[in-house]
Amino acid sequence: MRFNIYGRFHVDVRRENDAWAVYRAVPGKRTPFEEVVIPADVPADELATWLDDIFHEYAGHGDMVEPIPD
Known part of the structure; x- marks a missing residue:
């Protein structure tokens, strides 16, 4: 799964x-x-929320961590 971290960079998360x-x-x-x-133990459907918690210092007002479709 690939995620856009506030439009700043992308991460790829794999099991x-x-x-x-x-x-x-x-x-x-x-x-x-x-x-x-x-x-x-973090479920796949909670990865975006978890990444948002970790990278929140990079966020601007209204920015979100978003999954990138395959």
């Missing part, structure tokens, strides 16, 4: 070995975003 793996997504590649660790 790997029963854990969430987070990557910084840029055109043509993705690199591990090791500073971001999502607890394994």
Whole structure:
């Protein structure tokens, strides 16, 4: 699942070995975003809310974390 973080950058979140793996997504590649660790028990449908909680300091008024369709 890919998410737009307030229009500033994108992250790609994947389930790997029963854990969430987070990557910084840029055109043509993705690199591990090791500073971001999502607890394994966070359900997929709550990832946008969880990412919003983590990255809220980057938000402007009315900005949202939004899923990017595949």
